[in-house]
Amino acid sequence: xxxxxxxxxxxxxxxxxxxxxxxxxxxxxxxxxxxxxxxxxxxxxxxxxxxxxxxxxxxxxxxxxxxxxxxxxxxxxxxxxxxxxxxxxxxxxxxxxxxxxxxxxxxxxxxxxxxxxxxxxxxxxxxxxxxxxxxxxxxxxxxxxxxxxxxxxxxxxxxxxxxxxxxxxxxxxxxxxxxxxxxxxxxxxxxxxxxxxxxxxxxxxxxxxxxxxxxxxxxxxxxxxxxxxxxxxxxxxxxxxxxxxxxxxxxxxxxxxxxxxxx
Numbered sequence: 040x041x042x043x044x045x046x047x048x049x050x051x052x053x054x055x056x057x058x059x060x061x062x063x064x065x066x067x068x069x070x071x072x073x074x075x076x077x078x079x080x081x082x083x084x085x086x087x088x089x090x091x092x093x094x095x096x097x098x099x100x101x102x103x104x105x106x107x108x109x110x111x112x113x114x115x116x117x118x119x120x121x122x123x124x125x126x127x128x129x130x131x132x133x134x135x136x137x138x139x140x141x142x143x144x145x146x147x148x149x150x151x152x153x154x155x156x157x158x159x160x161x162x163x164x165x166x167x168x169x170x171x172x173x174x175x176x177x178x179x180x181x182x183x184x185x186x187x188x189x190x191x192x193x194x195x196x197x198x199x200x201x202x203x204x205x206x207x208x209x210x211x212x213x214x215x216x217x218x219x220x221x222x223x224x225x226x227x228x229x230x231x232x233x234x235x236x237x238x239x240x241x242x243x244x245x246x247x248x249x250x251x252x253x254x255x256x257x258x259x260x261x262x263x264x265x266x267x268x269x270x271x272x273x274x275x276x277x278x279x280x281x282x283x284x285x286x287x288x289x290x291x292x293x294x295x296x297x298x299x300x301x302x
Contacts, residue, residue, distance in 0.1 A: 045083075045085055045086045045089045045124065046127070047082075047086055047124070047127050047128045047131050048127060048131065049131075049136075050082060050083070050086070050131055051131060051134060051136035051137045051140060052136055054295035054296055054298060054299040055299060056136070056137075056140045057139075057140065057143065057292050057293055057294075057295045057296035057299070058296035058299050058300075059078065059140075059144075060140045060141075060143035060144040060293075060296075061143060061293060061296050063076055063078070063144060064143060064144050064145070064146065067144050067145060067146075067229070068145065068146055071217055071218075072208055072209065072210045072211060072217045072218070072235075072237075073208065073211075073230065073231055073233065073235060073236045074145065074230065074231040075208060075218070075228065075229060075230035075231070076144065076227075076228070076229050076230075077220055077226060077227075077228050078226070078227045078228075078229075079223075079225065079226050079227075080225055081192065081225055081226065081227040082192075082225060084224075084225060086128075087194060087224060087225040088196060088224075089124060090124060090125060090128055090194050090255070091194040091195070091196060091224070091253060093121075093122040093124050093125055094125065094161055094163070094194060094251075094253045095115070095120065095121065095161065095163070096251065097163065097165055097249075097251060100115060100120045101115075101120075102114065102115050102163065103115060103116070108171075109170075109171045109173070110169065110170045110171060111167065111168045111169055111170075111243075112162065112163075112164055112168050112169075112170055113162070113163050113164070113168075114158070114159070114160055114161065114162040114163070114256070115160050115161050115163075116155065116156035116157060116158065116159055116160035117156075117160070118156065118160065121160075121161065125161065128255065129156065129160065129255065129257070132152075132190065132192070132255065132257045133152035133153070133154060133257065134152075136292070138150045138152060138259070139289060139292035140292075141188065141190065141229065141259060142289055143289065143292060143293055144229065145187075145188060145229070145231065147187050147188065147231075147261065148261075148289070149261050149262070149263070150187065150188075150259045150260070150261060151182060151184055151259065151260045151261060151262065152257070152259060152260075153179060153182065153257070153258050153259070153260065155181055155182075156256075156257075157179060157181070157258070158176070158256075158258065159256040159257055159258050160255075160256060161253065161254070161255060161256070162253070162254040162255075162256050163251050163252070163253055163254075164204065164240070164244055164251065164252040165244065165246070165248075165250070165251055165252070166243075166244050166245065166246050166247065166248055166250070167243050167244060168240075168243065168244050168252075169239075169240055169241055169242060169243045169244070170239045170240045170241070171239050171241050172207065172209050172213070172216075172237050172238060172239035172241055173237065173238070173239055174232070174233070174234050174235065174236055174237055174238075175189070175232045175236070175258075177232065177233075177234070179258075179260050182260055183262070184260035184261060184262050185260055185261055185262070185263070185264040186232050186258055186259075186260055187231065187232060187259055187260055187261050187264070188229060188230060188231050188232055188258070188259050189228075189229065189230055189232055189256065189257070189258055189259075190227065190228070190229045190256075190257045190258075190259070191206070191227070191228045191229075191254050191255070191256055191257075192225075192226075192227050192254065192255040192257075193222040193223060193224065193225070193226045193227075193228070193252075193253070193254055194224060194225070194253045194254070194255065195222050195223060195224055195251075195252055195253055196224040197224075198221065198222060198223050198224065198246075198252070199246070200221050201245070202244060202245050202246035202247075202250070203240075203242045203243070203244050203245055203246075204221070204222045204240060204244050204246065204252045205219045205220055205221050205222070205240065205242075206219070206220040206222065206228060206238060206239075206240055207219050207220075207238060207239060207240065207241060208220070208230070208236075208237070208238050209237035209238065209239075210237070211235045211237070213237055222252055222254065232258075
């Protein structure tokens with residue numbers, strides 16, 4: 040394992056992330072074809088570059104591979120296979136402060152991270168890989184929770200847009216993509232996951248041999264969900280109830296953005 044040269048611990052303590060979430064919350068929640076945001080230069084560039092360097096290459100580890108007609112991709116959710124830096128970064132993206140960032144941005148309260156990284160972790164795509172347009176699985180059988188959103192951090196320096204690899208967000212009717220997002224370096228994409236959040240990378244990558252499209256993929260859940268968003272008829276009707284403590288956490292996080300304005 041490599042030694043950690045850049046430490047990501049506590050990066051989301053910086054009140055600039057509270058300010059960023061507040062500034063973009065309305066844009067996120069009103070976005071079409073479904074709530075989403077694209078945030079460039081999301082973390083320190085040196086950290087992003089070090090993460091990219093330490094992501095496992097195509098033949099470095101055994102990946103979970105999919106070679107079905109619907110997708111050709113690989114990912115790894117066993118964080119023991121990653122360097123300490125990658126493991127630390129994944130934990131920061133599951134941290135309290137990042138959850139508060141996401142709750143403020145999306146308006147979805149009581150988020151739960153996935154410490155198992157089921158279906159997530161590090162994703163790697165190479166020439167010829169693709170992922171057909173789809174709506175994500177909506178239930179975590181180990182957490183017993185509803186999937187609510189995805190956060191994708193791209194780590195692809197020097198990515199040429201002519202190589203493809205764009206994340207496409209399609210309309211509810213599945214007639215066209217409304218948004219196309221290039222997987223460029225240090226770009227964070229967050230979007231809600233529902234039965235109508237149709238997305239994918241449907242065109243096979245044309246990047247040169249030896250070039251990877253690397254993404255840190257994190258998924259977030261809640262134990263309750265509005266009835267209108269529940270599609271399994273066996274699910275119980277739930278309403279989110281916040282305790283004063285839970286509400287206070289969010290208020291404290293958002294106040295840090297106000298403190299930033301004083302300087």
